[in-house]
Amino acid sequence: MQLTEKHNEYWRRNLKYTAVLLAVWFLVTFVVAWYARELNTITFFGWPLGFWFSAQGSLAIYVAIIGIYAVLMKKLDKEYNVDEGDLE
Amino acid sequence: MSTQAFSHKTFKSNLTKYYTFYTGGFIVFLIALAIAEQLGTSRQWIGYWFLFATIGLYAGIGIMSRTADVAEYYVAGRRVPAFFNGMATGADWMSAASFIGMAGTLFLAGYDGLAWVMGWTGGYCLVALFLAPYLRKFGQFTIPDFLAERYGGNIVRTIGIISAVVCSFVYVVAQIYGVGLITSRFTGLEFGVGVFVGLAGILVCSMLGGMKAVTWTQVAQYIILIIAYLTPVVWLGMKHTGIPVPQIAYGYTLQKVTELEKKITADPKEQEVRKIFADRAKAATAALASPAQAHADGKAKVDSTLADLKATGAPADKIAAAEKAVAAYPRDVTAAQAQWKRETGLAARAAPPRPHAQAFPGKDEAAQANARLNFIGIVFCMMFGTAALPHILMRYYTTPSVQEARVSVFWSLFFIFMLYFTAPCLAVLAKYDMFSNLVGSSFATLPAWAAAWAKVDPTLLNITDVNMDGIVQWAEVVIGGDLIVLATPEIAGLPYVVSGLVAAGGLAAALSTADGLLLTIANALSHDLYYKMIDPNASTTKRVTISKGLLVVVAIVAAYVTSLKPGDILFLVGAAFSLAASAFFPPLVAGVFWKRANKWGAIIGMAAGLGVCVYYMLRTYPFFTNMGVPKMDLWFGLSPVSAGMFGLPVGLLTIIVVSLLTAPPSRKVQELVEHVRYPHLKGDTLVSEGR
Numbered sequence: 001m002q003l004t005e006k007h008n009e010y011w012r013r014n015l016k017y018t019a020v021l022l023a024v025w026f027l028v029t030f031v032v033a034w035y036a037r038e039l040n041t042i043t044f045f046g047w048p049l050g051f052w053f054s055a056q057g058s059l060a061i062y063v064a065i066i067g068i069y070a071v072l073m074k075k076l077d078k079e080y081n082v083d084e085g086d087l088e
Numbered sequence: 089m090s091t092q093a094f095s096h097k098t099f100k101s102n103l104t105k106y107y108t109f110y111t112g113g114f115i116v117f118l119i120a121l122a123i124a125e126q127l128g129t130s131r132q133w134i135g136y137w138f139l140f141a142t143i144g145l146y147a148g149i150g151i152m153s154r155t156a157d158v159a160e161y162y163v164a165g166r167r168v169p170a171f172f173n174g175m176a177t178g179a180d181w182m183s184a185a186s187f188i189g190m191a192g193t194l195f196l197a198g199y200d201g202l203a204w205v206m207g208w209t210g211g212y213c214l215v216a217l218f219l220a221p222y223l224r225k226f227g228q229f230t231i232p233d234f235l236a237e238r239y240g241g242n243i244v245r246t247i248g249i250i251s252a253v254v255c256s257f258v259y260v261v262a263q264i265y266g267v268g269l270i271t272s273r274f275t276g277l278e279f280g281v282g283v284f285v286g287l288a289g290i291l292v293c294s295m296l297g298g299m300k301a302v303t304w305t306q307v308a309q310y311i312i313l314i315i316a317y318l319t320p321v322v323w324l325g326m327k328h329t330g331i332p333v334p335q336i337a338y339g340y341t342l343q344k345v346t347e348l349e350k351k352i353t354a355d356p357k358e359q360e361v362r363k364i365f366a367d368r369a370k371a372a373t374a375a376l377a378s379p380a381q382a383h384a385d386g387k388a389k390v391d392s393t394l395a396d397l398k399a400t401g402a403p404a405d406k407i408a409a410a411e412k413a414v415a416a417y418p419r420d421v422t423a424a425q426a427q428w429k430r431e432t433g434l435a436a437r438a439a440p441p442r443p444h445a446q447a448f449p450g451k452d453e454a455a456q457a458n459a460r461l462n463f464i465g466i467v468f469c470m471m472f473g474t475a476a477l478p479h480i481l482m483r484y485y486t487t488p489s490v491q492e493a494r495v496s497v498f499w500s501l502f503f504i505f506m507l508y509f510t511a512p513c514l515a516v517l518a519k520y521d522m523f524s525n526l527v528g529s530s531f532a533t534l535p536a537w538a539a540a541w542a543k544v545d546p547t548l549l550n551i552t553d554v555n556m557d558g559i560v561q562w563a564e565v566v567i568g569g570d571l572i573v574l575a576t577p578e579i580a581g582l583p584y585v586v587s588g589l590v591a592a593g594g595l596a597a598a599l600s601t602a603d604g605l606l607l608t609i610a611n612a613l614s615h616d617l618y619y620k621m622i623d624p625n626a627s628t629t630k631r632v633t634i635s636k637g638l639l640v641v642v643a644i645v646a647a648y649v650t651s652l653k654p655g656d657i658l659f660l661v662g663a664a665f666s667l668a669a670s671a672f673f674p675p676l677v678a679g680v681f682w683k684r685a686n687k688w689g690a691i692i693g694m695a696a697g698l699g700v701c702v703y704y705m706l707r708t709y710p711f712f713t714n715m716g717v718p719k720m721d722l723w724f725g726l727s728p729v730s731a732g733m734f735g736l737p738v739g740l741l742t743i744i745v746v747s748l749l750t751a752p753p754s755r756k757v758q759e760l761v762e763h764v765r766y767p768h769l770k771g772d773t774l775v776s777e778g779r
Binding site: 003007010011014018021022025029030033034036037040044045046047048050051052054055056058059060062063065066067069070073074077081082083084085087 | 335
């Protein structure tokens with residue numbers, strides 16, 4: 001079937017969400033790990049900050065990234081009328 | 089949906105009811121066993137109770153879920169609610185290595201061990217953003233299915249089948265090994281018998297009901313494994329941090345650990361022990377330089393000591409000790425060389441404790457930069473490997489809708505997070521406990537758990553009074569990583585029933601992962617190879633029957649390979665991730681996000697990614713180079729486990745270049761891509777629920 005301009009817009013917005021969330025993922029993974037020694041000089045509730053990120057901060061942010069994506073996409077599906085309808 | 093009368097709401101509320109009841113029942117079972125222990129039931133019987141009750145339970149769920157329906161067998165009827173699929177994925181994901189090994193790795197490696205924790209959780213972001221919703225919309229049965237449909241042709245499917253079988257098989261061997269280890273440790277059965285008891289447990293779960301049975305047993309297994317993991321940690325946390333959620337408060341415990349590390353590094357008694365090890369290592373190195381001479385000298389020395397003692401009429405016990413030394417002295421030069429080689433290893437024990445919180449320790453800037461690069465390498469390969477392992481991706485075929493698949497990845501990572509953010513906490517708490525209670529205690533009055541474990545298994549805990557002062561120094565303690573989780577209940581002072589619970593949790597972790605992996609292998613062979621390529625006219629009954637038969641065959645082959653005890657399992661697991669990342673990730677993601685990606689791009693891309701990955705491992709990993717493969721230098725100093733860091737980019741680049749050089753895919757394929765990108769399109773002619 002032929003996609004309308006609205007469909008393309010839906011996909012572009014999906015890509016935008018994906019890119020932003022991926023950037024956050026990259027930041028709390030690779031940037032944080034790369035600068036772990038520098039971050040470790042800061043103390044955060046007893047933890048050296050670099051250690052804290054790798055041991056739980058980044059992990060919690062991963063959970064949040066996935067949760068936010070699910071919520072955003074549910075809204076987007078409805079807005080562009082490509083949602084599957086509610087489960088009975 | 090498949091049946092008109094089926095209601096997702098009722099189904100979900102029934103499931104919630106069943107599993108709440110089940111969790112309550114399990115807790116009652118624990119309390120009953122705790123009472124039985126107080127009344128004098130032996131430890132061995134508690135071990136048996138846990139082993140047979142939990143396996144019996146899984147078997148019961150497996151038998152109740154038996155089915156011959158194709159959609160039920162391969163994808164659990166596509167009606168698993170997000171929350172429950174999350175639990176099942178959690179159990180599927182967390183293996184014996186996560187449950188038993190992870191905290192130990194963190195205990196030994198400190199910060200650098202966190203690479204595994206990050207890698208094995210962050211990968212789910214990639215699953216959520218790049219794969220799960222699109223695979224769900226595609227709605228077939230296996231991962232090779234998607235590759236074949238998207239890129240067309242049996243070559244792609246064949247490469248898909250081979251990659252899926254290889255990574256899953258390597259991984260399943262490690263799981264069965266874990267099953268054998270746990271059953272033998274906690275019941276006293278032999279390792280080989282333990283493997284087959286566990287195997288029976290795996291088969292009753294998966295054979296009769298396929299994905300349907302595996303899903304519902306995995307939910308049950310998750311509940312057991314998380315209770316088992318958290319209980320002792322909460323207890324130990326109460327002891328050291330004063331609150332029942334030590335995960336949010338162990339930062340201060342970590343500070344104390346760092347203080348104690350400094351104390352241990354500076355302590356003169358500790359230094360004395362480390363010097364003894366350094367001297368012994370140095371002496372061994374010197375002896376290895378001229379072995380014949382050193383062997384003769386050493387022999388003369390023990391002989392003359394004995395002669396002197398006898399001549400001077402020394403006490404009997406001293407003479408006996410000297411006689412023992414003569415008897416124990418290596419007979420010939422070869423035996424002596426082997427002993428000296430082992431002794432040179434003591435140099436490692438001459439080092440002060442590795443600072444737990446310090447990132448990338450190393451003697452100079454270059455060594456530290458290398459440690460950092462390898463940290464990044466492991467994180468990278470584990471993440472992209474996570475997002476490419478077929479047994480995990482397959483789980484997202486089982487949800488009722490695309491949106492449920494998205495939510496389900498959230499629950500998956502949430503349930504995995506529960507364990508993975510506890511493991512670093514456990515490592516710190518255990519270290520603090522040992523630094524403050526074990527170190528400095530006298531050999532006559534060791535903490536009870538230490539005395540017990542040192543006797544049971546010297547590979548896990550070995551304490552010898554090296555400097556003969558009667559006091560434990562940290563340098564005198566050798567710890568095997570697996571000890572941390574296994575001994576935590578005793579360190580925390582909990583009754584034996586909790587140790588049994590931990591064993592049951594480890595067993596649940598190993599069984600659930602093994603189930604998912606075996607099913608993936610059997611499905612790749614029965615669905616992709618047999619049905620799609622050999623006999624497309626096979627009836628549904630025949631397909632399911634063949635899959636069940638294959639499951640048994642694969643399980644037995646895997647158990648046989650396990651019983652040979654193949655070497656370095658941790659490397660094999662890491663290698664499976666690197667291979668999966670190199671082979672699967674690029675074509676899967678390009679398949680959804682780039683319409684222009686075509687058949688030849690995928691074929692050559694997968695081959696190139698896999699090729700580079702395998703080549704790097706072959707040329708650099710000692711296991712292969714010792715077999716005669718010409719050795720080469722590491723690229724950028726990156727260890728062989730992280731071969732995916734080269735394989736994945738090469739694979740991705742090749743797909744792009746080759747696709748652009750060859751004709752674009754047909755209109756039909758492009759429509760398929762559009763079809764998977766939208767959860768629901770009005771007037772879409774492609775069918776989505778699977779055939």
